[in-house]
Amino acid sequence: MGITVSYQGSWLVAKLTGELDVATVPAVRAKLEQALVDKIPAGLILDLTDVTFMDSSGLGFLLGRYQRLAESGGATMIAGAQGQVRRVFELSGLTKIIPQVQTLAEALKAVGGES
Amino acid sequence: MADNTMYLEFPSKVENVAFARTAVAAFVSQLDPTMPELADISTAVSEAVTNVVVHAYPDTEGPVAITTKLMGQQVLVEVKDNGCGIEDVDSVRRFGTTTCSQERMGIGLSLIESCMDHIDVQSQVGQGTRIVMSKRLEQQRGGFGND
Incomplete structure (x- = not known):
C-alpha cells in the first residue's frame, strides 16, 4: 500500500495505491494525517484509481478523513474508484456523504485545478 | 467438477487478512467465477477475518480457521475462532454497530450479507464465533480454456 500527497492549488491530493485493509490503513492514515498537520488544505481529493481492494477498514479511513476535513470547514472528494473498491464504497452508503467522480481529472476540474 | 474442500489455519495477525482473502479467492477460482463474484x-472473507483480528482477540493473538467448500456452483466459507465471542449476535448484525472507536464503521457483517447469498453467525461468550457464508455462482462456464 502506498500514498503520495501533493497540492493542486489549495487542495491536497492523496494518491493511494494497492490494498486498503486493516493491515495497511494505519500507515496510510499516519502519512496523510502528517500532511494535514503540516498545512490545512481547502479540501482533500482521495485518488483511488490504483487501489485494487478495499474493505470496511478502508471505508472507515475514508470517513475519518472526511470528518477530519469537515471539522476545519474543508471538503473531501473521492476520485477514480472502480471495480471492487467502487462496489464496496456504494454498498456502504458513503456515496451519500462523500462526493465521488470517475477520474482524478474530473475532480481537479471540479475544484478548479489543472488536469 | 467434483466437490472440493480447503482448510486453512493461521494466527490472527493483521498481515494474514490479505492472505486469507487471496487464498480463498484462489481456491474458488477453479469454478471460473466472474470478477464481481470473486x-x-x-470482500466477505476480508470482513470476517478482520472481525476475528479486531474483535475476537482484541488484546492477544489466537487461531483463525477457514474451511472453504465448493459444491457444484455453491461456495461455502466457514470462518471460526476461539476468541471472546459475541454477547448479542443480532445487535452486531445491525448496520453501523461497533464496539470499537478507531474509525471502524461497524458494517462488516452488513457488507458480508450484501456480498454473499446467506450468512449464519453462531457465537458463545468466552468460547468463540463461527460464521458460515455461502454464495451460488451464476453460471457453469467451465475452467481455463472454455468460454
Whole structure:
C-alpha cells in the first residue's frame, strides 16, 4: 500500500495505491494525517484509481478523513474508484456523504485545478 | 467438477487478512467465477477475518480457521475462532454497530450479507464465533480454456 500527497492549488491530493485493509490503513492514515498537520488544505481529493481492494477498514479511513476535513470547514472528494473498491464504497452508503467522480481529472476540474 | 474442500489455519495477525482473502479467492477460482463474484467473496472473507483480528482477540493473538467448500456452483466459507465471542449476535448484525472507536464503521457483517447469498453467525461468550457464508455462482462456464 502506498500514498503520495501533493497540492493542486489549495487542495491536497492523496494518491493511494494497492490494498486498503486493516493491515495497511494505519500507515496510510499516519502519512496523510502528517500532511494535514503540516498545512490545512481547502479540501482533500482521495485518488483511488490504483487501489485494487478495499474493505470496511478502508471505508472507515475514508470517513475519518472526511470528518477530519469537515471539522476545519474543508471538503473531501473521492476520485477514480472502480471495480471492487467502487462496489464496496456504494454498498456502504458513503456515496451519500462523500462526493465521488470517475477520474482524478474530473475532480481537479471540479475544484478548479489543472488536469 | 467434483466437490472440493480447503482448510486453512493461521494466527490472527493483521498481515494474514490479505492472505486469507487471496487464498480463498484462489481456491474458488477453479469454478471460473466472474470478477464481481470473486470480488464479493474476497470482500466477505476480508470482513470476517478482520472481525476475528479486531474483535475476537482484541488484546492477544489466537487461531483463525477457514474451511472453504465448493459444491457444484455453491461456495461455502466457514470462518471460526476461539476468541471472546459475541454477547448479542443480532445487535452486531445491525448496520453501523461497533464496539470499537478507531474509525471502524461497524458494517462488516452488513457488507458480508450484501456480498454473499446467506450468512449464519453462531457465537458463545468466552468460547468463540463461527460464521458460515455461502454464495451460488451464476453460471457453469467451465475452467481455463472454455468460454
